[in-house]
Amino acid sequence: MRRFEPVAGASAWEALIEPEEAALLATLARQLQVLLAESLEPGADSDPALRALLPDPYRHDPELAEEWRRLSRRGLVERKTGFARTLADLVDPVADAEHAQPVRVTADEALDWVRGIGSLRLVVAERLGIVDDSEPLGSMGENVSVLAEVYDFLGWVQDDLVRVLEQAEGHPTHE
Amino acid sequence: MPAMPTVPLLVEEGAEEEGALLTRERHAAEVPWTTTVWNDPVNLMSYVAWVFRRHFGMDAAAAERAMLQVHHDGRAVVAQGNRELMERHAEAMHEYGLQATVERAPA
Numbered sequence: 001m002r003r004f005e006p007v008a009g010a011s012a013w014e015a016l017i018e019p020e021e022a023a024l025l026a027t028l029a030r031q032l033q034v035l036l037a038e039s040l041e042p043g044a045d046s047d048p049a050l051r052a053l054l055p056d057p058y059r060h061d062p063e064l065a066e067e068w069r070r071l072s073r074r075g076l077v078e079r080k081t082g083f084a085r086t087l088a089d090l091v092d093p094v095a096d097a098e099h100a101q102p103v104r105v106t107a108d109e110a111l112d113w114v115r116g117i118g119s120l121r122l123v124v125a126e127r128l129g130i131v132d133d134s135e136p137l138g139s140m141g142e143n144v145s146v147l148a149e150v151y152d153f154l155g156w157v158q159d160d161l162v163r164v165l166e167q168a169e170g171h172p173t174h175e
Numbered sequence: 176m177p178a179m180p181t182v183p184l185l186v187e188e189g190a191e192e193e194g195a196l197l198t199r200e201r202h203a204a205e206v207p208w209t210t211t212v213w214n215d216p217v218n219l220m221s222y223v224a225w226v227f228r229r230h231f232g233m234d235a236a237a238a239e240r241a242m243l244q245v246h247h248d249g250r251a252v253v254a255q256g257n258r259e260l261m262e263r264h265a266e267a268m269h270e271y272g273l274q275a276t277v278e279r280a281p282a
Contacts, residue, residue, distance in 0.1 A: 052217075052274075057265040059276045068262070076266050083270070118218070118272025125217040155219060162225045169229075 004164045013164045014102040022094035029088035036081045049126040086112035107168035114161040124151045210254040210264040213274040226271045
């Protein structure tokens, strides 16, 4: 995957994405949607990935926490699901292609992407068992190396989308 | 937090009465709430600073300070105001994948 570049004459950006990368992003985005759907079922909080995805905003107030869960949690789940859907829909056509294809995003879509990836990184980190940000991923053994690569790839895409969104806002790029 | 004005917990009341400066404690409904962002092992420092710029409209220096406070102290108060607004801020942080909570501002 290359960096997103501005499309001349349009408020949009394009990046060349390999079919394997698109398939990976689409698969992760779908798994995220499934996970989010599961979060609305009873007993789902036993999954630590879900607790990271949908943290309790009222950690110190059980009454307000309960009210939030009853009134607002579903809305957050639906918004997060929407971000994942935007991501999956945009990369899906490339996943089935034979060669790398350009994927075009608007600023709004880039904002969905970057938030979808924010959620994906939380889930992948949970599956990797990342609890300490000072621990290099390389020290975690061979069996997690693929997932660790995915985690780093998501970080790279997230960083690139932040650059796109800063361009869209008219701020200087951070690189 | 540098980006948000501090709301005094005591309001002056009846100052017009013979120059007496009376204060009273605020009603619970008037006590402001805060949104706190917590450190996590996943989100990159550059991403957190960008989220603060994007969502709260902080300038680069304020966002950097808040991000570093999260990183070094484990948390930073990023907003103060009524509870509904603080809840919206916390949910917005959760949309980005950051960890945030809503608390009553310390009296």
